[in-house]
Amino acid sequence: MSDSLRDQYLIPSQPYYRAVHDEVTLYEAAYSVRMPVMLKGPTGCGKTRFVEYMAWKLQKPLITVACNEDMTASDLVGRFLLDANGTRWQDGPLTVAARIGAICYLDEVVEARQDTTVVIHPLTDHRRVLPLEKKGELVSAHPDFQIVISYNPGYQSLMKDLKQSTKQRFGALDFDYPKPEIEAEIIAHESGIGKDLADKLAQIAQRSRNLKGHGLDEGISTRLLVYAGQLVAKGIDAQAACRMALVRPLTDDPDMRDTLDAAINTYF
Numbered sequence: 001m002s003d004s005l006r007d008q009y010l011i012p013s014q015p016y017y018r019a020v021h022d023e024v025t026l027y028e029a030a031y032s033v034r035m036p037v038m039l040k041g042p043t044g045c046g047k048t049r050f051v052e053y054m055a056w057k058l059q060k061p062l063i064t065v066a067c068n069e070d071m072t073a074s075d076l077v078g079r080f081l082l083d084a085n086g087t088r089w090q091d092g093p094l095t096v097a098a099r100i101g102a103i104c105y106l107d108e109v110v111e112a113r114q115d116t117t118v119v120i121h122p123l124t125d126h127r128r129v130l131p132l133e134k135k136g137e138l139v140s141a142h143p144d145f146q147i148v149i150s151y152n153p154g155y156q157s158l159m160k161d162l163k164q165s166t167k168q169r170f171g172a173l174d175f176d177y178p179k180p181e182i183e184a185e186i187i188a189h190e191s192g193i194g195k196d197l198a199d200k201l202a203q204i205a206q207r208s209r210n211l212k213g214h215g216l217d218e219g220i221s222t223r224l225l226v227y228a229g230q231l232v233a234k235g236i237d238a239q240a241a242c243r244m245a246l247v248r249p250l251t252d253d254p255d256m257r258d259t260l261d262a263a264i265n266t267y268f
């Protein structure tokens, strides 16, 4: 397999990742034995950034696949394509990752149907192989290959859950929004705003998270806080930035919007 393909998937420069607990050490230990890893946590809390950082730190290529319910096993492993010279096999992203020794990050894996998800089973146990049934090839995973999946617990219905036989192939790391001091540090770094403002944004998020289950499905994510900071850094007034980045995306309910707007007005 050509090195240029591998190089294409390397993370070129160090991504900013603020470690929150011992996730870096735990992940490194898991990677060292090629344990498949599941990252669990709400939207916008740093899961994708963490994988990018770890891929960079370990100097391994990273191949990310956004999963959805229309995805088939062929979308992961590959398919025959028709071209001028007849048919040609094209590896899917999972196969490419297994061949080049990448970290394969399956984002939102519960969205995929269970008959799609099972193709990762032989890659995530001692066999470390991927059968390409249509092609009649058994790919042995490169020694560097590892699977990482992400998962938002609680968002999916009971119908949409991973089978136990899938879940129990992974070690899992819990992610959550960090405590306000750390979150403020992240917001300040990512948006370039000052500490005072970043602190206020983190506190607003904290308050919104208390409304989870009381009219909000989810509190304001770190991602949205970074957006708000970026708008302010562009000269937008803080209240307007918060309305656009923190309140409007979160809910359509007029009462809840008023509640959040009022909370914001107490800070600015």
Ligand SMILES: Nc1ncnc2c1ncn2[C@@H]1O[C@H](COP(=O)(O)OP(=O)(O)OP(=O)(O)O)[C@@H](O)[C@H]1O
Pocket (backbone or CB within 6 Å): 016, 017, 018, 019, 020, 041, 042, 043, 044, 045, 046, 047, 048, 049, 050, 152, 186, 190, 222, 223, 226
């Ligand atoms: N610990 C962290 N260190 C650095 N940046 C962070 C951290 N946590 C969150 N962020 C910031 O929040 C943004 C959103 O994080 P990320 O995209 O990793 O979320 P996610 O958990 O993958 O969300 P989703 O489940 O929606 O994909 C990042 O782009 C980054 O700016």
Ligand SMILES: [Mg+2]
Pocket (backbone or CB within 6 Å): 047, 048, 049, 107
């Ligand atoms: Mg993500």
